[in-house]
Amino acid sequence: MSTIRYMEMIRERYSQLGYPVYQWYHADEPPAWTPLKKPLAESRVGVLCTAGTYAKGQVAYYYKDDTSIRSIPKDTMVEDIRFSHLTEQYLPAARKDPNCVFPLAPLKQLENEGMVGEIADDVLSCMGAVYSQRRTREELIPRVVDSFRTQGVDLAFLIPL
Amino acid sequence: MCHQTVGLIARHLEAIGIPTLCMGSALDIMEASNPPRAVFTDYPLGHTTGMPDDPKDQYEITRIGLEAFENIQQPGTILKLDREWTLDFNWKADTLDGTRGDERSSRDETPRYQLEEDRIAAEGA
Numbered sequence: 635m636s637t638i639r640y641m642e643m644i645r646e647r648y649s650q651l652g653y654p655v656y657q658w659y660h661a662d663e664p665p666a667w668t669p670l671k672k673p674l675a676e677s678r679v680g681v682l683c684t685a686g687t688y689a690k691g692q693v694a695y696y697y698k699d700d701t702s703i704r705s706i707p708k709d710t711m712v713e714d715i716r717f718s719h720l721t722e723q724y725l726p727a728a729r730k731d732p733n734c735v736f737p738l739a740p741l742k743q744l745e746n747e748g749m750v751g752e753i754a755d756d757v758l759s760c761m762g763a764v765y766s767q768r769r770t771r772e773e774l775i776p777r778v779v780d781s782f783r784t785q786g787v788d789l790a791f792l793i794p795l
Numbered sequence: 796m797c798h799q800t801v802g803l804i805a806r807h808l809e810a811i812g813i814p815t816l817c818m819g820s821a822l823d824i825m826e827a828s829n830p831p832r833a834v835f836t837d838y839p840l841g842h843t844t845g846m847p848d849d850p851k852d853q854y855e856i857t858r859i860g861l862e863a864f865e866n867i868q869q870p871g872t873i874l875k876l877d878r879e880w881t882l883d884f885n886w887k888a889d890t891l892d893g894t895r896g897d898e899r900s901s902r903d904e905t906p907r908y909q910l911e912e913d914r915i916a917a918e919g920a
Contacts, residue, residue, distance in 0.1 A: 790808050
């Protein structure tokens, strides 16, 4: 079976509910490109997951264009990983086994095996269902950039819900 | 929406000198946002790095994703993995079933904790 066309499906559902037509982002020019400066095995990899991940003790996300981020230490116990995200129907598996969207265990295993130089200490998360592309650009992205720069990451590994 | 947000972040990071790799399971949204490097897994949303309780699947997908930093040479490439969601062979038909309607939560500015104990841990009783 062919892949699911989510943009069309979501557009139809929103219009049935009486919402205005959502304007999906369509890139109108090719992406920028930065070559790797060193081999993966020597690189510090920053990780961002947009599944609304937080660690127990941190404030959860709210669902109306929350553009805040959380820094989750990579040594956090899997039992303390939580999720709050607008589309809660996609969370049951992650709430049972966080590694299916927030892959701390595989990342640490790959770090131990030397596949990457290291995983940056703080894994970032946000609640990616931000409808406003302006707020994504003006609020969310600068926070991600600040943290990745502070952590001195060489590469950014990005995981949507 | 998440895939679009990730695409916007990737394009920005790449432009300021940080190479990126986007995982994902919504191919049309990935194609529209056109990130520099991407890996697509044809799984239902919510399982971007593998099937639950399947450490081998999670490890392999995460590993392929990290390797793609070096394996993808052409800007805008989406590497499509040949993996099948084996937990439910009807998942695509069920996802497309319009009678299920929209299941989004209401949108406001109250933090939504997974567990009440999390709210107490973060905000006090």
